[in-house]
Every structure is written in structure tokens, then in C-alpha cells.
Amino acid sequence: MNQAIKKATDTLTIKYDKSTQLQGITGSNNQEIAPCIYEEISYVKSLNQFIIKQQGLYGILDDNGNIIVKPAYQMISVRQYISKTLEEGYYIQSADGFGRINKEGKIIVEPKYKEIDVGKNNFYEAETLKKKTVFYDTSGKKYEGFAGILNEGFTYKIKYLPGFKSIHQIFNEKSKLINDQVKINYRSRFSHGYMQVNIEKDGNKYKGFMDKQGKIITKNLYDDVSDFTKDGIAKVIKDNEFGAINTKEEVIIPFECKYENVYEFENGYALVHKDNLWGAVDTSGKLVLPIEYRALSNNYGKGFIYIADGEVGFVDSNNHRYQITTIDEGKSFFYYDKVGNKAPIDRLDQAYPFLDKGIVACYNNKEGLINSLGEVIVPVKYDKISAMILGGIGYVKKGEYWAIINEHGEVVTDFKYDLIGFLAPGYCVGKIGSKCTLLSNKGEVSENIFDYIGDKDEVGVFWDFGLLNNAYIPISSLGFNTILDQFKFENVHSLEIHRDRLNFMTNLGYVDTEGTITEIINPIISSKQATNLVEDDIPLVISESGVISLKNKIGKIPTMFNDMNNVYYVEVYQKELLNTMLHYESSFLLGFTGAMMEWALYRVKDVAEERINFNAYLQRIQSLYIASFNFDYLTDEYDWYGGFNEFIVENITDAKEANKLEYLSVLDYYVYKLCRFKIVSNSARKIGLNATEMFSLVRASLPKKYQTLFEEWAYDVLERAKPHCFTSIKDFYTKNIPYDQRMDQLVPREFYFDKEYKWDRLENEKRIKAYLKQASIKENPYINHEELERNPISLFADQ
Numbered sequence: 001m002n003q004a005i006k007k008a009t010d011t012l013t014i015k016y017d018k019s020t021q022l023q024g025i026t027g028s029n030n031q032e033i034a035p036c037i038y039e040e041i042s043y044v045k046s047l048n049q050f051i052i053k054q055q056g057l058y059g060i061l062d063d064n065g066n067i068i069v070k071p072a073y074q075m076i077s078v079r080q081y082i083s084k085t086l087e088e089g090y091y092i093q094s095a096d097g098f099g100r101i102n103k104e105g106k107i108i109v110e111p112k113y114k115e116i117d118v119g120k121n122n123f124y125e126a127e128t129l130k131k132k133t134v135f136y137d138t139s140g141k142k143y144e145g146f147a148g149i150l151n152e153g154f155t156y157k158i159k160y161l162p163g164f165k166s167i168h169q170i171f172n173e174k175s176k177l178i179n180d181q182v183k184i185n186y187r188s189r190f191s192h193g194y195m196q197v198n199i200e201k202d203g204n205k206y207k208g209f210m211d212k213q214g215k216i217i218t219k220n221l222y223d224d225v226s227d228f229t230k231d232g233i234a235k236v237i238k239d240n241e242f243g244a245i246n247t248k249e250e251v252i253i254p255f256e257c258k259y260e261n262v263y264e265f266e267n268g269y270a271l272v273h274k275d276n277l278w279g280a281v282d283t284s285g286k287l288v289l290p291i292e293y294r295a296l297s298n299n300y301g302k303g304f305i306y307i308a309d310g311e312v313g314f315v316d317s318n319n320h321r322y323q324i325t326t327i328d329e330g331k332s333f334f335y336y337d338k339v340g341n342k343a344p345i346d347r348l349d350q351a352y353p354f355l356d357k358g359i360v361a362c363y364n365n366k367e368g369l370i371n372s373l374g375e376v377i378v379p380v381k382y383d384k385i386s387a388m389i390l391g392g393i394g395y396v397k398k399g400e401y402w403a404i405i406n407e408h409g410e411v412v413t414d415f416k417y418d419l420i421g422f423l424a425p426g427y428c429v430g431k432i433g434s435k436c437t438l439l440s441n442k443g444e445v446s447e448n449i450f451d452y453i454g455d456k457d458e459v460g461v462f463w464d465f466g467l468l469n470n471a472y473i474p475i476s477s478l479g480f481n482t483i484l485d486q487f488k489f490e491n492v493h494s495l496e497i498h499r500d501r502l503n504f505m506t507n508l509g510y511v512d513t514e515g516t517i518t519e520i521i522n523p524i525i526s527s528k529q530a531t532n533l534v535e536d537d538i539p540l541v542i543s544e545s546g547v548i549s550l551k552n553k554i555g556k557i558p559t560m561f562n563d564m565n566n567v568y569y570v571e572v573y574q575k576e577l578l579n580t581m582l583h584y585e586s587s588f589l590l591g592f593t594g595a596m597m598e599w600a601l602y603r604v605k606d607v608a609e610e611r612i613n614f615n616a617y618l619q620r621i622q623s624l625y626i627a628s629f630n631f632d633y634l635t636d637e638y639d640w641y642g643g644f645n646e647f648i649v650e651n652i653t654d655a656k657e658a659n660k661l662e663y664l665s666v667l668d669y670y671v672y673k674l675c676r677f678k679i680v681s682n683s684a685r686k687i688g689l690n691a692t693e694m695f696s697l698v699r700a701s702l703p704k705k706y707q708t709l710f711e712e713w714a715y716d717v718l719e720r721a722k723p724h725c726f727t728s729i730k731d732f733y734t735k736n737i738p739y740d741q742r743m744d745q746l747v748p749r750e751f752y753f754d755k756e757y758k759w760d761r762l763e764n765e766k767r768i769k770a771y772l773k774q775a776s777i778k779e780n781p782y783i784n785h786e787e788l789e790r791n792p793i794s795l796f797a798d799q
Contacts, residue, residue, distance in 0.1 A: 004762060004796035008043035008050075012063060016796050021761065025050065025065060033065035040745070043794075044078055047088060047103045051076050060090070060105065068105040074727070076101075086122055086138045100124065100136075108140045120189075123149045146171075151189045152212075170214060178214030191227035194234075194247065209234070209247075218249050231265040231283050244270065244285070252285040269299040269317070280304065280317075288317045297352060302345045305352045314343050314351045324348075324370075326363055333361040334374040347372045356425070357389040357407065369394070369409070378409035391425025393441040404428060406441040413443050423504060427513070438504060438511055446515035451507040451527070519779045523616035532775035534618035539753035542602055545709045547702060549606035553656050554663040554701045570692045577695065580718065582688035587628045588725035588747050589691045592717060593674070594624030595752035596691075599710060600667050600698045604660040611652075611661055620671060623782035625749050629768060629793055635784040663701055670697065717752055724759055746793070765795040 004016040011028045017036040024036035034041075040053035041061075050061040052071060059071035069076070075093035089102035092111045099111030108124070109116055113134070115127040123143070124136040135143035135155075143149065147158040153173030159180075160166045168183040182197040185207070189195060194209045199221060206221035209228070226235040232247050242262040244253035253262060253272070261273040269280045272291065279291035280299070289296070289304065293315075297305040303316040313323040314335045322335035322343040335343035335351065345351055348359060349372040358369035358377055368380030369389065378385065384397035392407040401415040417430035420439070428439040430448075438446040503510045503518065508528050510518040521528050542548065558569045570578050581589065598621055601608060608614055627634035652658045674690050695714060699707050724745060748767035751757050772793070777783060 003799045005799045006794050006796045008794075009048075009063075012043070014041050014043065014796075015799070016761070018762070025061070033063075034061060046078065049103060051090075058092075060103075068103070069101060073111065086118060086124060091116070097129070099126075106140060108138065109136045110142075119149060121149050121151045148184065150184070150195070154190065154195075154212075156184050170210075172212065172214075178212075179210060179216075182208070182210060182216065187227070189227070192230055192232065194228050196225050196227060196234075217247065218245075220249065226264055229265045231268060233265045233270075233283060235262050235264055235270075242272075252283065253281060254285070263298070267299045267301055269304075271296055271298065282317070289315065289319050300350060300352065302350055303343070314345070316344055324359070324361055326361070330363040330376070330380050332374045332376065333363075333370045348374060355388055356391065358387075358394070360385060360387055367396075377407075378405060386420075386422070390422050391427070391441075393422075393426055393428055393439070395420040395428060402430070404430070404439050404441070404443065412441065413439065427504070436506075438515060440513070444515075445513065446511055449508065450511075520781050520785065521779060522781050523613045523619075530615055530619075530776065530779045532779055533615050534622050534776045534780075535774070536618065538602055539598065541713055541753050541755070542599055545706065545713070547599065547706050547709070548602045550603060550703070550706070551606075551656065552703060553659045554604075555703070557663060557666055557700055558696055570689065570696055574692050574696055578689065578692045581692045583727055584688060584691075584718070584721065585725040585727065585745065586687045587631075587745075588721055589687045590631075591625050591628035591747050591749065592721075592752060593671075593687070593691050593694050594621045594628070595717070595749070596694045596698050596714070597621045597624065597667065597671065599713075600664070600701065603698075603701055604664055607657045607660045608664060611657070612664065617664075617668070619776075619780045620668075620782055622777065623780055624671070625771065626777070626780075626783055626788075629746050629772075630787075630791070632787045632791065633784055635782060635787075667694075667697060670694070716755060720755075720757075720759075721747070721751070762796055768793065769795055 002018050004018065005013050005026075006016075008014055008025070012033070013026045015024050015026055015036060017023070020036060021039075022036045023038050023041045024032065025034040025041065027033045034050075034052075038052045038054050039056075040051075042051045043049075044051060048063050049068065050063075052059050052061055054071040056074075057071040058073045058076040059067065060069040060076065062068055069092075073092045073094060075091070077091045077093075085100075087100075087102050087108060089100055089108060092099045092101050092107075094111040096112040098109075098113050098116055099107060100109040100116060101107050109126050112128075113126040114129050117125045117127075119125040119135070122138065126134045126136060128134065133147070135146060135149050137143075143155060145157060146155045147168075149155055150170075155171045155175070157169045157171070158166050159169060167180050169177055170179045170182070170184070172178050182199055185196065185198050188197055190212065194211055194217065196207055197210050197216075199206045199208045199216070201221060206223065207225045208216055208218035208221060209225070210216050220238070222236045222238050223240070224237040228234045228247065233244050233252055234246075235242065235244050237243070238255055241255040242253070242259045243251060243255040243257075244262060244265070246252055253259070253270070257272070257274075259272045259274050263271040263273075265283065268283055269288070272279050272281055272287075274291050277291045278289075278293045278296040279287055280289040280296060282288050293306045293308045295307040299317075303314055306313060306315045306321070311323060313321055315321045320337060322337050322341075324333050325336050326333045327336060327340055334348070335345065337343075343351070348354075348370070354372060358371060361368055361370045361376070361380055363380045366381050366383065367385040368376055368382065369378035369385060371377050377389070378394065378396070382396040382398060384402075386394040386396070388394065389405075389407050394405045394407075395402050395417075396405055396411065397403075398415050400418075402417040402420040403411050403415040404413045404420065405411050413430075417432055417437075419431040420428050423429050423438075426440060427445075430437045430439050430444075432448050434451065435448045436450040437444055437448040438450075503512050505522055506517070507526055508517055509521045509526060512518060519531065521530055538548065558573070584592075601617060601621070608617065623634055652661065670693070674687075699710055702710055725747065745761075746764055746768055748764050749771060750767055751759070751764070772788075778785070
């Protein structure tokens, strides 16, 4: 057959003419939509369009083959590392720089900038080579000469004066100058008609407020301010004292009150803090709750939740307190005062939001759960109960042991667990002795076989709604009034949520929601070994070089980065190679980095096999090759620094062995930083720099005569890849826009090590397909298996 094809959609197919090595598109019934005249075609699923390449330049076709953008750009990409884009479209690159174009082909940002980011207030911020910022809105309108875009259409410029002075010129939505006597600060934005600004007087900086006409509405000068709220009140600070004013600058909370903190007004009230106690004021400044509470929630319309005098309850704006109790011997519960008067709310969740279902009620020293109407949903008969039903599951205690209950309050396990804690909605972990079990609302999901990992006094972490910060915070599973250190207990549980599909990490592997242990094993904590080890297939070029297990010590390892003066070692000693590397495709460079890692690993193979988790190291190299096929196949969920046994526990007396392990540790941590911070969350364009640094590290570890062999190999790989993976695009050190992976131009591992390998698209794809079928890949924890399954590589097949 002279053609190969691959499916783009159910009705659209990309075809490849083997004789011309060009591509086209066919529709249903093999109808030609685009002839085979393009060097590359890539389907963009999110936009239902095609990126095409013709004579080295890129353009866009729609699904009917109509040209939306003629091939005129050196790069067109949908990938980016900024948090969002403002319209459906693409990044484009010309010889002058980057830009944006929408899916209709209209240029939104001209392609002449070194950086494009999304600023506040939904504008693109484009940075020129001279570090000047130009703004564009989503229609493509250009705002040039402005220092920044404020909200509601307001802008500002900075005019520099002699003597390092400047003035800020503020313009309204009609570009009319409204004020040039104040200065913008990083919090300047209009909030309910007013914007905070900086005011300079007698050489000092103060804060005040300006209206939309540019008029300063505050006569006093404040050390700091907060925005006006919908109540028309703003918190202000003067001479280190807290207060509050309204839009007429009338004092609502006097500074003379000497509060240690004042919260912003919400629903007509603000919390105030003094002498480690809390109270509340209304919009007139009246202290409606005296400063006597250990904790207060924000007001949700009818009152506050409080902690005081050893009790937790609801207090209304008249400082009348209520507790959840019963007046019908446990048949129902609500907030009542001490004489039986009901709180002025209709539902319990009007006082405080429920995280999920249920809230604890107590009667005769027993606990149960009630709903927002005060109706009993779990009988009040247990010694202790979870603070809620979370995703249909909770837990209760009788005597010394705990059991699981479902959303109907039915006990579904025996009372046999020493501790139980929430893992995720619908799942708990139960601890018996030193072992743990995965539990659901149907009972035990797994056997009690997992080692406990975490704090000795906690199993799981229950997330509750915090009183003061209005956010979910970790609460002890032993005592629900105990707030835990959020950072310490973030991953305390022995099983942890993995991505969007619920998988939980254990010492034996990852267990799914059915209790099945997956093949993926985390080498940091697992006592198991992989069933299918990565094949220790030493490439012939490395084997013949003689670098395997060299007995001499490692040479001096260069310091790659100097934090003091921001100077890169490679910019001094490998400048020519760096300038070359920067122009190779990022996907190729990622695989090339993996290949150089193999040289480094086999250099110290004798020590590595005995002292580290050798298979974990091979897994990391394998994941670099996989990520070179698609960046998204590399996961950031796992700690890369896990190939070694725990800090090489055994004592090492041989200086050469210690030297080699230190070297391998440097590489291991270096690749950890590369994959965690440069690929998944930063610009892939910098992979050229990283590849050059890896070259320098590996080269430095070799004796001089072997350095020559390594250099010859590396430069040969670069030369053979140049016709396929090299771009002459002008380099820009952008943080947000990567080199796009060059359509489907993928590089198999064999290319790096076989000098006689003949480049052929279909042969490359055949090798890659075989590589992905390795059994060891299923057990590699550094690969995003969900993404690999959800978004497999689209490869050509003979028609």
C-alpha cells in the first residue's frame, strides 16, 4: 500500500502518502478534504481544526479543508503554561516574536513579542524585547504606552521625571485623564465605586480613596486600607491602630477602640479582636457582641457560631446564645437557649455551612448526626461519631473500637478498628494495630494489609470549615475541636487521593476503589518490587565505549547555577553548544536528556546496582522517553527523589563509591527539578538549557579520553537529528509559551544510540508503538497512566 492513515475523528482521517511523504485529509466515504500537499497535519480536538505545515511554515484549516490561516508562521501552538487564555485560539510565532490568533483567524496579539501573559482584568500583557509592556483585549484592541490596565476600563501611565521621580496618570474608560496627583499600588482596583491609591506627602507614602471622577474622597492619610465592601465601609489603619470609615469618611470604628485586628464587613457585621478574644460590630460601629469569645465565625445573615466558656453554639446579633440541644428527649435537635427559646433561623446551615451531610448532636453523653432541619439521621447512641457523613460514609465508636456507617446510619462493619479517618468523599481508612484497611460505605474494600504511614495518632484527615478563615482546614479525627497544622497533615493518611480517578497510595502499590492493588509501585515507600523490571538494555555505543562501571573516582562536578549572581555555568563553558541546543525541538531534547542519563547511570553501574533502587532509576529514564512523545505523559504527582534507599542508610567506607553515589544523587535531583519545575509548570523552551547542563554533568564525570568518546556520540546525535528536529526560529526566553512538539515528529529511543538508524516517519512510529507496549511501563510511577490511556498517541497505519 502506498498510503497510511490515522483517525482524527469518526469522520475525518489524516492520510500519509509514502511516495511524497506528504499529508492530506479525507472525510466520510473517502472524500478528499485537503490534498496530500502538507508536510505536517495535526488535529486540534478542542477547536475542531487542523494545524498544517507547508514549506516550513504553519497555518490552520477548518474541518472542511478551508484555509483559516495561510501557512505563514514559524510556529502555531495551542500549548501554554499560563493559567488561562482569554479566547479560543492559538499562539503564533513570526521572526519577530510571539502573538495570538483566534480560531476565526483574527490576530488578537501581534506576533512580535518575547512574552505573552494574562494579566488581571482579562487583558493580555505582551512584553517586547526591550521589556516594554503592551496590552491587548480579547477583540485585538491595542493599549500601547500604558503601564497597566485597571478594572472597569480604567488605565494608567507612568511618566518619569528627573531625579528618579515619577507621576501616575489615571485615565477613565474613555481614555480621559482624571488624576495625576496620586499613585497606583498593587491593590488598586475599583470596588463598589472607589479605588485605593497611594498619596505622597512630605516624603512619606500614605493611602486613601479615589472615586471614578478622579476625586480623592479621603482627607485623612492612612498607613493602610482595605477595599470598600458592599456595606460601603472600608477598614483603615493609622498609627498602627485599626478603624473603619464609610464613603463619606465618617468614622465607623474609632481608632481609640485600640482593636488588635478588624475584619472586613460581611453581611452588615465585622469581627474585631482584642486581648486574644473576639467580638463583632455593626455598620454603625456599635459593638453588638462583646469581646469575650475565644472564636467567632463570620456572619451568615442571622448570627455567628461561637466558642466561649467551654461551649460551642450560635449567637445572634443581640448577643443571645443558643446551643444545639433537644426539647423532646432526643427526637429532634435545634439551636435553643437555656430556657427553650428557638434561635431566629429556619435551618441549621443558615448559622454555619455544612461541609456535606449532617452535624453532631449530643444527648445523655451520646452522639449522633442530625440534618439541617434538626432531624436525626444517625441515632444519638454512640460514644463518638464522625463530624458528618462525607460522600455517603461516616464512622462511629462504641467502647474502645470504631465502625463504619453509611448515609442511612446503618453500621456496615464490625466494631474492631482502633482508629478511622476520612480519606476522600465516600472512603475512609481504618487502622487495626499497625495495619490499615480501605473502607467504603459498603464496608471493607481491601484486606487489612497496608502499613500505616503518617502521624502515629492520626488516621486520615477530616477537613472541616474553619471559624475564622472561612476555609476548609484539617481537624483531628480524634477530637473534632482540634485544628491540625495544615502543612504537616496535608498527606498524613496512609492512603492518598491520586488525580481525578480515585486511587490510594499504599506501601504495596496503589489500590483502586474496588480494593485491587495496581501494578504501579511508589519506590519511596513500597516494600514491594516491580514485577516487570525495566529491561537493562545497555546500548551498544555505551557498551563499546568502555565507560560501564569505570573504577576511578568521579571528576569535579560543575556548579550549574550560581544563586548569588544568576550566572549559568554552561553560558561560560558550553556557550556554543547551548546556542545550538536552544533551537532543537523540546520533545527531541527530552529524549536526548534521557539518553545522556543512561551514559551517567552505566558509568557508575557497579555501585548503583548495590546501593540504590536501580529499577527506579531506570524507570525515571524510561519516563523521560515517554514524556518526549507527549509532555502530559509525565506525572508530577510523585516525588522523583526516590530512586535511592533512604539517604543510603548503609555506611560507605570506600571513597570512590561515596563519590559515585554523590554524583548520581546530583543527577537524580537535577532531573527531579527538570521534570517537576521545567516541564510540567514552566517553559519547555528551556529544555535546551537543561540538556546542555546534563551534557556538562555527564562529561565532567568521565576521564579525558572518555570525554572525547561521549562528545563524539552527542554531537553525532545532534547532527543526525538536525534535518528533522532543528528549527531556525529566533530564540526568545519565554516563560509561558513552549516550543510546540513538532506535530507528530516523534523520536524513538533507538535513534539516539544507533548511528546507522535511518529516519523514517512510519518506522519511527513503529518503534515507538513497540516501546509503549513494554510491560514495565504499566508499573512506572513517574508516568501519568490515566493520560496515557485517555489520550493515546495517534499513529499512522497502512491503509
